[in-house]
Amino acid sequence: MCELHDKKPLPDFQEASLPLPPGSRKKFCSGNGSTAEPYLAPFLPRVSETPRPTPATQRKKLWELDRYYHCSVIGTCLTLAELRQIQRRLGGVVHAQDSDYDVHRVFVSAAREATSAGRLIHKFLDRKYKPAIQQLGKARTAEEFTAYWDTALASGEVAGAYWALITQAGVPYPVLERIYGEVHMLSHLSGASIRVDLQELNRLRRRCPELEGQLIDAKTTARRRLAEQQNIIDALNQRLAQTLETERQLQAAEARLAMVEGLPLVERLTAEIEDLTARLVAERERADRAEAAAETWRQQATRTTDQNQWLAEQLAESCQERDLMEITLERVLGRSCAGDVVADATTVGADPDLVGRCVLYVGGRHGQCKHFRELVERRNGRFIHHDGGREDARAQLWDVVRQADAVLCPLDCVSHDAVHRIKRFCERHTKPLVLLPRASLAAFNRGLNAVSS
Template sequence: MPTLPRPHSLSSPRLLLPVEAAPEEVAVKAGSQRLKTWDIPSTFHCSIVGTCLTTGELRQLLAKAGQEDARSATDHTLHGRGVRTAGQRDFAAKLLNKALDKRHEVSIKRIPLQADEQELRRIWRESFDRGDIAGPYWALMSHPASPPALIRDIFGEVHMLSHLVGSASRLDLARLTRLEKELEQEKDKGERQEKRLAVAADERVALRQRIRQLEERIVQAEATAAPFGQRVRAEEGSPAERADTEAARANALSQRLAEAEERCRALQRDLEQLQDHSHSILRENEALEAAVTAQLQAGGSQASPQPAGPVLYVGGRRNLFDHLRAYAESRNVDLLLHDGGMEDSTTLLPALVGQASTILFPVDHISHSAVGLVKRLCRAQGKPYLPLRSAGLASFLAAITGAGGAYGRL
């Protein structure tokens, strides 16, 4: 099944199109110049406006054309005005046509004016299969060489996508609910980690106080031992025996001090590990919150950050691959997947590493041999890699959204 366009482009009620246009309406004007919206049969205006322009763009150009109430009009009313404007030959229609050409300039330039029907069909099929719908749809609808049969076919495919998007929206809601539950779980885990850190910090403070007390006792013991040693030398024992006794006491005190310092260093290392773990969980919580916010604000005008290139994810759980791929697509990340050798052959890894700009792998769900192979390939090809704390969705989201700066440092 092809990748669907942006939900806000195809899930609107304005895209419930007629199943088939009348033959006389499909015949568009042929010539050497690209067609304007008013040159195209009105049957197709609804699908062009609804698919090829966002609601925000349509609202802005209608307001610019003098329709001040367009700023407060509902989306459905706005769409109806855009469809009516497309069939006219006035200032507003020219603005609409100009907006379509500017927004889809890349797709228009990609299709030569001299292309024949076979070439036009090939371009549409390749664009449709990779989910690039809006630009090629306008470019082909306004192309002077597009035959009526091609117009009917692409119109029908765009119409059917409006039905598919409804099913996809239900899946998005289910995924959003699951993400919210995972966010709550991660928040609880973060609170438990904070409590453990607080206990460890208290233990560290108590241990430092104990070390200071021991140091003070050692100083006091040395001060007390000096006159006592003089008295002992005057009263009993040979100098050699007294020296051995003092040396043994000093060694015992030094050993106790060394043991206390070692315990302090061990607690310090544990504290640093807990802090690192807590920071990782906090970054993952931020990534989950960003994911939930993005789902709730789906259809907004904010653009996703563009990553430097494809990202390769090696290892992990195969039952999560669909979720990883779906979230990567929502962030405009080209995600390559390899299970680390469980089912996928490791002979594919050199080529995949060569394609990727960044390599990720979860340290808790990948074999040692796969990790070693990935690191050797990355060093040989000069590619950065990032070990993830776990194979869960939270670690993956934190890595590709940059919620904690992780993806930005790759």
């Protein structure tokens, strides 16, 4: 998996990253008098111990494994934070310029010898994966070992099962060879995930012009419908004017009728008046229906306008989300490239600095909090979260709000009671409160910018 630990030495490492006085540049010696790599001394001060033979019934020690297992064990079963924790416990010197690969290579070399560093790593792994080791202790045959590995692989608990199997006495070599190969191939999945992210980004970039085209088409259709509705309204207004004119003419006819009431034609004229009155009522009803239809079209036009405005806002938020995803992906890709630490520091420095302030996020989804925490910490801030009372106690809300320097709250993923309580507290104690339109990374980033400004 990592032949470079055996074939490629680390030249001038001590001189480049750990400056020492000339008198202190000595070979690091193990307990049997042999000299190990010189760069191990500043990282892991150790005392060599004479290895004792392991009985066949006991589990194998870390330094008793074949050399090609050590790289996969250190890289799969231990995180970088745990490696640096063990390094500090051993009294090693931690330098900011030491890369993650340097720390990994040092621990791989240390795991091959029965030193205090190797024993501490072994104890740490046994303690960390004790449940997996106890579960594997019941297995005796190759089929049981294989079934145990398949179950762990399906559930994602690869690290614990891998450590338990390779240190278990009596595991057949074909089973060990298989699990080593599968762990080796899993190490390549990170590159595949980067490619999938790039494909998704390209798909979103292609999707944006399509959405813009749909928005333009929607605007065109809305304008056409508004024009048609305005034509219908004009026609109805014209019919209403004609109805009013008819009513005026009817009133004139009634006046003429009053002049001839005493003549023999009174009865006939009365009948005509009644007929005209009925026709007038019918015309008024038609006018009322026309006005109701016109009002219905006006309301529909208003709803169409509001919908178009909402689509425009959604498109703007999608564009901001896309831009934020591009920036985040560029930073991830920048950190994954070897030797790109300086570029990553420059990128982080471009964000507004929170100057150590504490940001409280109330509500939202638990799965997003780890991304929000990383974003706040990259801006030199501190992140705390409260779910608004769903699982966390409501009484704790006052305590966490007192600790915060600023409060962010998504309106689409929090209770109304929690929002009212936070508003009252922030107004009373003059704490900045930013209400986010929704629980998303883009909205959270805009909220942080508002807090920083």
